[in-house]
Amino acid sequence: xxxxxxxxxxxxxxxxxxxxxxxxxxxxxxMSKGALKKGxxxxxxxxxxxxxxxxxxxxxxxxxxxxxxxEGKTVICESRALRKVAQSVNIDKNREWSLEGDxxxxxxxxxxxxxxxxxxx
Numbered sequence: 001x002x003x004x005x006x007x008x009x010x011x012x013x014x015x016x017x018x019x020x021x022x023x024x025x026x027x028x029x030x031m032s033k034g035a036l037k038k039g040x041x042x043x044x045x046x047x048x049x050x051x052x053x054x055x056x057x058x059x060x061x062x063x064x065x066x067x068x069x070x071e072g073k074t075v076i077c078e079s080r081a082l083r084k085v086a087q088s089v090n091i092d093k094n095r096e097w098s099l100e101g102d103x104x105x106x107x108x109x110x111x112x113x114x115x116x117x118x119x120x121x
Contacts, residue, residue, distance in 0.1 A: 003102075007116055008055055015047045062102060062115045069099055074121040077104065077113040089113065090121070 005012075019040070025031070026039040069075050075091040091097045091113065097106045104113040 003059070004055060007058055008051055011051050011054065015051065018047065019043060058116050061119065064120055065115045065118045066099060066102075068120040069093065069097075069104075075104070075118050076121050077118040079113075091118065 022039050022043045023036070026036040065075050069091065072093055076088050077091055079087055079089050089109070091104050091106075095106065096108055097104055099115070102115045104115065104118070
């Protein structure tokens with residue numbers, strides 16, 4: 001559950017805003033009688049599907065990245081620190097990188113990288 005909230009927290013917040021807008025719109029006088037029930041049901045269903053799909057795809061990619069790293073392959077991670085230069089960082093065991101849980105760290109690099117923001121090269 002902690003991993004789900006960590007990875008999908010932003011999308012959950014956006015979903016709650018969408019649900020609030022749906023609630024507001026479907027309770028207006030110009031909407032039909034069953035609009036609230038139907039609208040909320042469909043919006044919750046669609047949002048749940050897409051958030052669940054995103055979580056499944058992200059965790060699958062994280063597992064692929066961890067497996068590849070442990071096999072000695074190079075992993076590419078997004079660097080949000082420098083947007084103009086070096087937008088990605090190559091992570092490899094041979095370059096003193098280590099994997100602690102879901103986080104890549106190195107004594108030679110100032111910041112860690114989450115495996116959810118990485119792909120296999």
